[in-house]
Each structure stands twice: as C-alpha cells, then as structure tokens.
Amino acid sequence: MSEEFRDNPLWHILVETAQTLPMYNSHMSHTRDNILPESPKTTPEQLSQRLDMPLGEAIVILEELKSG
Numbered sequence: 321m322s323e324e325f326r327d328n329p330l331w332h333i334l335v336e337t338a339q340t341l342p343m344y345n346s347h348m349s350h351t352r353d354n355i356l357p358e359s360p361k362t363t364p365e366q367l368s369q370r371l372d373m374p375l376g377e378a379i380v381i382l383e384e385l386k387s388g
Contacts, residue, residue: 325379338380347371348381356385 325331338344355362355370362370368378 325383334376335380335384338374338377341374341377343373344377344381347373347377348384351381352385 325334350371351362351367355367359366362382364375364378364382367373367382368375371378
C-alpha cells in the first residue's frame with residue numbers, strides 16, 4: 321500500500337491536510353497505543369469506521385505508523 325499512495329503526486333497534500341485536522345494527534349496516539357497492538361492488520365477502511373474519521377486521515381496515520 322505504501323508505494324501506491326506515496327507515489328501519487330497528491331500524497332503530500334493529503335498528509336498536510338490530515339495533520340491539520342483537530343483530532344489527528346489523538347487518533348494517531350489511540351491507533352498506535354490501542355488499536356494496532358490488538359489488531360495489527362487493521363485496514364484504513366476499518367480504522368476510519370472504528371474512529372469515525374475521514375478515510376484520508378486513516379490512510380495517513382497507518383502509513384506514518386508503518387514507516388516509523
């Protein structure tokens with residue numbers, strides 16, 4: 321999935337937009353500390369539904385956590 325998104329010329333705009341969302345840091349922390357330890361294969365769609373957040377934000381969060 322990383323290559324698919326990161327190669328897109330709009331990737332940097334999506335990242336910048338997601339990071340400005342008010343709940344971004346909370347969603348990132350909750351995903352890292354609670355969701356991924358119990359469900360490491362969580363998809364962006366599942367994360368988006370579970371935390372009621374935009375799909376783009378979920379994609380960015382999972383990509384950032386995977387890339388370290």
